[in-house]
Amino acid sequence: MRIIVIGATGHIGTYLIPRLVSAGHAVTVVSRGSSAPYGADDAWSRIDVVHADREAEDAAGTFGPRIAALEPDAVIDLICFSEQSAAHLLDSLAGLDTPPHLLHCGTIWTHGLSDALPLRENAVEKRPFGDYGVQKYAIERLLLDQDRVPSTVIHPGHISGPGWDVINPVGNRDHRVWTALATGSALRVPGVGAEAMHHVHADDVAQLFELAVTQPEAAIGYAFHAVARQALTVRGFAERAAAWFGREADLVPGSWEDFRASTDEASANTSWEHLVRNHVCSIVDGVERLGYSPRYSADEAARQSVAWMIEHDGLDVGGATLVGP
16 A cells, blocks of 8 residues: 555654555655654665645645645554644545545543543543643544545554653653652652553554554544553552562652642643543454554553663663663
8 A cells, every 4th residue: 555654753653664664565754854763674765755844734735735646545644633734634635536544643632531441442422621632532523523534543542662751650751750669769649549541652553553554444433542451550550660670669648739749840730631531441442343462561661661761861760770671
């Protein structure tokens, strides 16, 4: 197939492009050209590249026609963040004699607050809040409630793996959390640490996109969760992370007020955004319809992120070393 990947040089694309190229597809990457993939692979020498500033071209009304002019069999859109942008691309693709399969990268945050777990991929009703989740849900409904362009939505969890500053066990990116866990120091957590987060390795997200694009008859009209087989609670995640360094987690439960007082405002707000949602996502539809089989557990994916940050970003782990494989 001739496959267009929009925004391919990020974390998902780093794994997706080699998958598509090795499978024999003709791949064109659409990118601003301002970033490079996280990992080297010969596949990047066997693709076509189109440089485009999506935001500027959306405003000018030229981005959708530019993609349609490439006459793709499938379009994988990894960087669409507004309903208006999605509608512009949809209208352009709908004008082709044979519209391509359009695959959109969403987010598990389209669910909003959890009320029954696990969350099903194609839930009849979702209650997103916050601009990011609301816009992504609007895009999902725009694409799946129309029949002009065959569409699929993939909702990743908290993306992890080498090259990524992973969401830590208290739901933010404060690197002092990793320092505390690596050294066995006390770590304050909000509540009793029972809230859940659902991580995923970027290669497993890429796997699900590849499965969907190569099985359109099973994927069109559906949304799928790209997450690990199991979510982790704050407590469980912290205990596993401490064990990476041969430590036991020293968790100090407390109120949200206590937690906010122990960190900076931005980190506290980020923790609240992640933990209040308490997401545990089903992958039943992906498994049964597409054969999705996540390779990495949530903690394995996060560990790879931390190992990369130690080696490349100088993450402070107090002189501790990762134990085991």
